[in-house]
Amino acid sequence: MNIETLLEQPAADTALSPLQQRFDRLRKNLAREEKKREKLVRELDELGHIYVKQVLPRLKNNHRMLKTLLLRLIDFSQRKNLRQWHRETLESWLYELLEQVALYDRKDAAAIAQQYMRTQLDTFGTSSHIPQPQALGPGADDTESDISDGDGASQHGTAEDSATSKEKPEDTQGASQEREKETEQQHSQPADNTGAGSAPPLDDKWLKQLFRRAAQALHPDREQDPAQQAHKEALMTELLQARDNNDMMAVLALYQQHVATDALQIPESAFEALCLSVQAQIQRVQLEKNDYIQSDPQRAFIHYHLYADSRRKQVQNLDRLLDRIRLMRLQIPGVLDELRTLKDLKRELQYRQQDRF
Structure with a gap:
């Protein structure tokens, strides 16, 4: 915005008053913030399309294993000899997995979340802390349209x-x-x-x-x-x-x-x-x-995992995320093999709690 401003009665030495100097500094700051916002929206939109083409297909390839792991954890969650910290750590693990599923299939993530909440209510008579299904992300059919909406x-x-x-x-x-x-x-x-x-x-x-x-x-x-x-x-x-x-x-x-x-x-x-x-x-x-x-869980995920101030760092972030997805695909079968008994679950929960601290 280019607005020329003059004092109603300029000083003889034409020096700017402190208020004018402050006003000019704020205008420059505003222009910088607006450029930052425009850059963020533009680059998140570009990263969104990259995410749809390169990341989502790989995430979907892990779906069957993720769902198997989720259902097994829900089955374990009904065991009454789990301690409180076991249940809290298990629920946190469930939510992490549900967030991943929701990135490409909100309906399935919501259905699994509802299944978990029903089992908790039927088994213990109390509801869980898993968020409502609609908070778990966009549906698979909404992926591209959600990312490319407007300028926000x-x-x-x-x-x-x-x-x-x-x-x-x-x-x-x-x-x-x-x-x-x-x-x-x-x-x-x-x-x-x-x-x-x-x-x-x-x-x-x-x-x-x-x-x-x-x-x-x-x-x-x-x-x-x-x-x-x-x-x-x-x-x-x-x-x-x-x-x-x-x-x-x-x-x-x-x-x-x-x-x-x-x-x-x-x-x-x-x-x-x-x-x-x-x-x-x-x-x-x-x-x-x-x-x-x-405003959109998938956009927040893209900002957290892919966005950076430079293109070079964005490429590095994309490579890092794809490596994590590949590693997950290799690790989940091993986790499933090790989670056969309640003792196995407690050991895994112990590892996860230690990693948090």
């Missing part, structure tokens, strides 16, 4: 704003005046900015006036041409979303792009509010980046 950025516009912008009253001039009045009334009420990463409500008179001028210029009811009206509706929705998010940088950009292209003369009093708004934007971008990663 949160949309904060309200349905009411969208509906309002598409109304087409008969009396265009009267409707325009009503809409302007409604916009000003909405803007005079503090936005609900209680969530994480939200800026405080806009309280600077200059910024309020800037928004009001932008809203008047971008009102779709001022246009007679349907194409221009649709364009203004989109811009007005964008402006209202920026207002609701207290994203004053977006408001400034819309104003300068579509209302007045000359350099904005920003009074010193507005810089504090702008700094708070940019800080909130930085936090929101960081939260959106994290939400994008965590």
Whole structure:
């Protein structure tokens, strides 16, 4: 975002004030965070396609052995002479295996999880700690579509704003005046900015006036041409979303792009509010980046196991993950051979508990 800013009354020596310097630093930080988010989304999407082509087929090849191991562990879990730490370690092992199955077959993972929970309830009269099946990952049929969805950025516009912008009253001039009045009334009420990463409500008179001028210029009811009206509706929705998010940088950009292209003369009093708004934007971008990663279990798995800052490291991570899958395929038959008695299970659980510490 390239916005030229000037003080309303520049100092004689043209030196930037501390607030202006802070504002410029925050703008640069925001631009860096936005680039990081764009890079993350783009590279996770690319890694997602690599994962589908190279990793998932190998995971599916292990399915029969994994399922056999899971069912055997569920059978062992019904033994009443297991101690509490045995059961906790066994359940942790079950969940790890279920997570792997859920990466390529959510339905089967959910069915196995339900089977385990039923056996615990029937045998001991208590439920287990295994999460609900829907938390175990995407279904096999959803694999590619889940990875390649959108850019993950949160949309904060309200349905009411969208509906309002598409109304087409008969009396265009009267409707325009009503809409302007409604916009000003909405803007005079503090936005609900209680969530994480939200800026405080806009309280600077200059910024309020800037928004009001932008809203008047971008009102779709001022246009007679349907194409221009649709364009203004989109811009007005964008402006209202920026207002609701207290994203004053977006408001400034819309104003300068579509209302007045000359350099904005920003009074010193507005810089504090702008700094708070940019800080909130930085936090929101960081939260959106994290939400994008965590919103899908498979994407979170890809980020944890494959993503890195450089392509070279990503290739290394992929090779390492494929090696682990190959090793798992070699190891599971041995584990199954050794898990024949309760004594064998307790020994294996002892090894797993020691590895945790």
